[in-house]
Amino acid sequence: MTRVLHVITGLGHGGAEHQLLLLLRHLPAGPAPVACEVATLTEAGPVGGAIRRAGVPVHEIGMRGNRDAAAVPRLVRLIRRGGYDVVHTHLYRACVYGRVAARLAGTPRVIATEHSLGDGHIEGRDATRGVRALYRATERLGSATVAVSATVAARLRGWGVPPDRITVIPNGIDAAAFAFDPARRAAARLRYGIGRDERIAGAVGRLVPTKRFDLLVEAVAGLAGMRLLLVGDGPARVPLERLARDLGAADRVIFAGATDDVPGVLAAMDVFAAPSTQETFGLGVLEALAAGLPVLYTTCPALDDLPPGAAPDARRLPTDMDAWRAALASPPGRPGERSLVPPAVARYAIAEQAARLARLYRDGLDPDESYGGAARPPAAQEAVPT
Template sequence: MTRVLHVITGLEHGGAERQLALLLRHLPLDCEVATLTHAGPVGEEIRRGGVPVHEIGMRGNRDLAALPRLVRVIGDGGYDVVHTHLYRACVYGRVAARLAGTPLIIATEHSLGDGHIEGRRTTRAVQALYRATERLGSMTVAVSPTVAARLRAWGVRRDRITVVPNGIEPAAFAFAPARRTATRLRLGIPSDAHVVGAVGRLVPTKRFGLLVEAVARMPGARLLIVGDGPERARLHRLARERRVADRVVLAGATGDVAPALAAMDVFAAPSTQETFGLGVLEALAAGLPVVRTACPALDPLPREDAPDAVRLPAAAGPDAWSAELGRRTGRVPVPPAVHRYAIAEQAAKLARLYTGGEPRAGRARPARESIPT
């Protein structure tokens, strides 16, 4: 059986990390994981599922001592494929896989925004390092056509890019009234409150401050944000300034957002810098109406595939958001868009790439070929 090693920067709560854990449950192959940093909660979840997780112990972005350790893990494992996820893992992982002589090296680009990647600015140095190491691999998987276009703008050749969207397990988010009641009780949210919800890392590009401003214009409404990050203190401060601190709940990060989605009445996604929009799909799978700005997963689809996902322009302010969020509430049917991205189908696409069942975007160079400098 084809042996695959997934290399990822870390396994704390995050979109790429959760996506990897989900993929591993559906890939019909012999998979293991290497995390450059430590396993974290998602890593422990993966281990409980029976997948080995190797911790490389990297101490920082420039900890070059991690490279030979990763080369040893790859070489000792005799993997047929190394699949990297997230910027640092792509840089180190492609070099290590090449040194270890891995036949097929794939990278998935999860988080390439317009002017940033995983929260860091895309300086010329960042782009140059990305391009140099990208050439060491066989192909780069983009999670949406939007990301594929950004990769091409960075100088990655079109014939080296293939699109395999993120996947979702719709049944995991099915609405359950008991879960709604329990979650609201745990978070101190009244059972009859109108709850605006959001999920994501607390960073400026998510524009969660706009939601605080919008909810401040909605008497009695609550705002529930699931996620953590550097913007947490600023959001707390803004909620106090707008006198809605008692109506804003920052619930922190979690590996299971389904209970929080059950507690919401409408889902908000004001980010203008999305690479896929997995949170929107999860909300739709939970039967929530959605108000959003950028969502590459939905943008190319016909309106009838997600009729309850209303789009507001990037320039829309708090008044427009409060008006739209206030008029949308209650459960809606799960739309066809959700089932377009079923995880089993996306995992099958990756499995075919690993085993040669689909044309590859590029060809792996022979292991004996020297690495360009």
């Protein structure tokens, strides 16, 4: 049995947090089982509760801020008591503190997954010289860095991470969880006050400027017969609400807040809109495709790293108001109709990605699968120059 401690900054609603929950549910048992525990530097939050209900222990380190160095000895003591074979870190703060603690505790293998490295920023903060220097210094303490897409792998190389320390293991998706259900659609529409035949454009994500939800608010404000369902929370919520009021569209934009029921809100939609200019993977787009929705998007490495035709119901648009308004004005199909799930979704099945991580825990980084090896994953080979 391989014993793994996952260290993450927090367990509130977020893509990396939900991806960890999904991974814990799908790591293999069988002849080479993986037993996991989780340490959160800050609060356990709603995702922490779900992890505990799944039977996985969650330890709260009680970190009070970004510079609370007292968290390191607490984490070291936890790691030493647990005698873990692997420490796997997620998100910037956890990667910095977790790698240091794991090495001080003598953990034989230290893995990090890079979920949130954008172009010029990481997890919403500017990628200053100091941020990059600290990242590189602590990255050297690990055994390998996992990029969730070929796009992220290229950015890691640009930051100076050696190619032979990087491997691409994409985020995973449980497509069956998002299968369209008319009853779920009806329940979600009732919950948000949406009429049975109203046409709904929807978006899911943290409400931050790089997601460009302002573009969707403006586009829908100029369209008759279309409402917008925005699912998520974040610092941009108040400015977005103000924008909707200023445009006279307050009744056309539904701010749903964060939710655990992403399949339900996707079922309520008729077209999924993702105008984000900064993405490391684009999991929301894949979830919408798994729900049978037509998708409009600007940036989605999960699709852009695949061959053409892998997602025929996904259309890429520039961040141009006229283009978005025109596309939303005439979405394909009738309200409630669904398309077949495209091949792109199957490429990211969670069981396969979990199995790859289990091999990495057990055997370490295979030179042939790293960016310094002779072979690369097909998507990475296309996307990253040598």
